[in-house]
Each structure stands twice: as C-alpha cells, then as structure tokens.
Amino acid sequence: MIYTVTLNPSVDYIVKVNDFEVGGLNRSIMDTKFPGGKGINVSRVLKRLNVSSTALGFIGGFTGNYIEQFLKTEGISTDFVQVEEDTRINIKLKTEKETEINGQGPIITEQTLKQFIGKIEQLNEDDLILFSGSIPSSLPATIYVDLIKRCQEKHIRVIADVSGESLNHVIHANPFLIKPNHHEIGEIFNTKIETVEDAHLYGRKLLDLGVQNVIVSMAEKGALFLNKDSAYYATAPRGIVKNSVGAGDSVVAGFLSQFSQGKSYEEAFRVGVACGSATAFSLELCTKDEVETLLPQVKVQNL
Ligand SMILES: Nc1ncnc2c1ncn2[C@@H]1O[C@H](COP(=O)(O)OP(=O)(O)O)[C@@H](O)[C@H]1O
Numbered sequence: 499m500i501y502t503v504t505l506n507p508s509v510d511y512i513v514k515v516n517d518f519e520v521g522g523l524n525r526s527i528m529d530t531k532f533p534g535g536k537g538i539n540v541s542r543v544l545k546r547l548n549v550s551s552t553a554l555g556f557i558g559g560f561t562g563n564y565i566e567q568f569l570k571t572e573g574i575s576t577d578f579v580q581v582e583e584d585t586r587i588n589i590k591l592k593t594e595k596e597t598e599i600n601g602q603g604p605i606i607t608e609q610t611l612k613q614f615i616g617k618i619e620q621l622n623e624d625d626l627i628l629f630s631g632s633i634p635s636s637l638p639a640t641i642y643v644d645l646i647k648r649c650q651e652k653h654i655r656v657i658a659d660v661s662g663e664s665l666n667h668v669i670h671a672n673p674f675l676i677k678p679n680h681h682e683i684g685e686i687f688n689t690k691i692e693t694v695e696d697a698h699l700y701g702r703k704l705l706d707l708g709v710q711n712v713i714v715s716m717a718e719k720g721a722l723f724l725n726k727d728s729a730y731y732a733t734a735p736r737g738i739v740k741n742s743v744g745a746g747d748s749v750v751a752g753f754l755s756q757f758s759q760g761k762s763y764e765e766a767f768r769v770g771v772a773c774g775s776a777t778a779f780s781l782e783l784c785t786k787d788e789v790e791t792l793l794p795q796v797k798v799q800n801l
C-alpha cells in the first residue's frame with residue numbers, strides 16, 4: 499500500500515482577479531476551493547490513475563471535515579489524526595502572475611503526535627510512504643528525519659517532497675526518492691539553478707549525500723531523474739498554464755503510480771512529467787485522460 503503523509507493539509511482557495519490592485523477593493527471573477535497539501539494531492543492524483551493509497555496526517559475543525567468528506571467522496575482511504583484547531587486555508591491568487599499565501603496550520607500536541615506515530619508503526623516493508631509539505635510550527639524541523647528513521651528501521655521505502663530547512667535534514671537521511679524543484683535545490687547549495695546542466699550537477703551532489711533517487715522538476719523546462727546508474731532529462735509538453743498548484747505533487751503521483759506497479763524508473767519518470775504538465779494545464783489536478791493525451795509529448799533522453 500502507498501501511504502501519503504500530509505502533516506499540514508490545507509483547503510486551497512483559488513481566486514482569480516483581473517487587474518489586481520494592491521490596497522484596493524478587488525472582486526474575483528472566479529473562485530473555487532479544493533482539498534490541498536502535498537500528500538493529499540498525491541493521493542488524489544493516484545486515485546485518478548487507478549492506484550489506491552491511504553492519506554495520513556493531521557486534520558481539524560470545519561476545514562478538516564471538508565477535506566475528509568471530499569476525499570471520501572472521491573473514494574480515497576484516509577486515516578487522519580484529529581486535532582483541535584482548524585486545518586489551514588491557503589490562498590492561491592491568480593492575477594497576471596500566480597501568488598500564494600500558505601497558512602501556518604494548527605498546533606499539534608504531543609498526544610496527537612504519539613497517535614500519529616502509532617499509525618506509522620503499523621506499516622511494513624511492502625509499503626511505500628511519502629512525506630511531503632511543510633511542518634506545522636509546533637513540531638520540530640527534524641520531525642521528518644525522525645519519522646524517516648522509524649520507517650527505514652522497518653525497511654519501508656521513503657519518498658520525500660519537502661523544502662527549505664526540512665529538505666536540508668532529509669537529504670542526509672538516505673531517502674529512496676526526493677522531488678525538489680530547481681529553486682529548492684538552489685537554496686540547499688546557496689546558488690541559482692537555471693539550466694539542465696546546473697540541475698544535473700547539483701542533483702548529483704544529492705546522490706553523493708546518500709539520496710537514492712532524485713527528480714529535479716523545472717516547471718516548463720521539464721525535469722531530470724537521477725540515480726547512481728542513470729540520468730534522464732524529460733522535456734515538458736507546451737501548453738497554457740491554468741493553475742500550476744499541485745504540478746509537483748502530480749509528478750510524484752505519476753512516478754509512484756508506475757513504480758508501484760513494477761514499471762522502470764524511466765517509464766515512471768515519463769508518466770510523472772506528463773502528470774505535472776497535465777495538472778499545470780488544468781484548473782484542478784490532472785485526470786487520466788489528460789495525462790494520456792500529453793504522454794507522447796514527453797521526450798526522455800539520457801544525459
Ligand atoms: N509552465 C509549464 N509548462 C509545462 N509543464 C509545466 C509547467 N509548469 C509545471 N509543469 C510541469 O509540472 C512539473 C512540476 O512543476 P514544478 O513547478 O517544477 O514543481 P513544483 O510544483 O514542485 O514547484 C514540471 O516538471 C512540468 O512537468
């Protein structure tokens with residue numbers, strides 16, 4: 499079974515405003531909301547690709563209920579730990595540019611953390627677990643490393659899609675796969691990554707630190723897949739971006755959907771990139787049909 503962990507889920511509130519004026523009264527021309535948070539997006543895309551998973555993490559209040567009900571309606575299995583405060587609402591403002599405001603999230607008490615760890619302790623070596631997204635401020639920045647170690651002791655494969663300080667910790671914990679974007683790797687090495695060559699160079703440095711597989715996503719420039727035996731670059735299909743929120747999560751979901759069914763790294767990577775672009779080109783997350791339409795446009799080459 500694939501387990502996705504979202505320590506800090508969200509309701510994503512997507513608002514489109516024409517001629518946005520800072521400090522003025524703006525009226526939206528479109529607004530909508532979806533359950534969000536990286537692991538939750540991965541579970542939702544997996545479901546669309548006919549792969550089941552269980553979504554774990556912390557949810558609370560009316561926003562938490564909304565997420566749980568929404569996932570139930572989509573037929574996604576959940577096993578969240580309930581917290582007292584409301585799950586956060588993240589604002590995704592669509593103007594000429596995309597602007598995001600992500601909330602801090604509720605307080606996680608020691609008791610609820612213990613409950614969550616109890617669930618992780620139930621998993622076994624046939625399972626795959628994904629840790630992704632930000633850490634609620636009440637938990638230590640090292641929480642992912644602690645959770646990863648617990649999983650590795652049980653020989654569970656760990657995938658991580660985290661950024662900032664947590665990424666810095668996670669790259670030293672020998673994860674099976676990480677999926678940073680090029681900005682996130684740049685932050686780690688205190689540099690700017692603009693080209694595929696740069697991404698290749700710095701992605702390799704992550705392998706040297708003990709990461710087993712790396713996908714470096716580069717938005718419209720596509721993505722790289724690296725491990726000690728192979729290095730691939732995939733172009734991204736061209737299209738009109740409607741909402742790129744969840745594009746990175748879709749890459750992870752696409753990859754896991756194939757890898758978990760025994761497909762090669764190359765094939766899993768190709769599907770991952772198609773999923774990322776299909777999500778960027780749609781208002782919400784990609785559908786299976788959209789992914790299949792884009793797949794022939796994803797060209798994978800050896801680096
Ligand atoms: N403008 C775009 N055009 C085509 N594909 C895109 C675009 N933006 C994102 N994607 C697809 O989504 C993937 C992930 O996007 P990226 O922005 O790198 O990730 P993240 O959402 O994690 O920051 C890319 O590898 C690409 O396949």
Ligand SMILES: O=P(O)(O)OC[C@H]1O[C@](O)(COP(=O)(O)O)[C@@H](O)[C@@H]1O
Pocket residue numbers: 506508510533534535536537539588600630631632633742743744745746747748
């Ligand atoms: O946990 P974080 O880092 O605040 O990110 C949460 C946000 O990321 C998302 O999961 C989207 O992630 P990506 O665009 O990187 O795929 C949103 O649904 C959510 O609002």
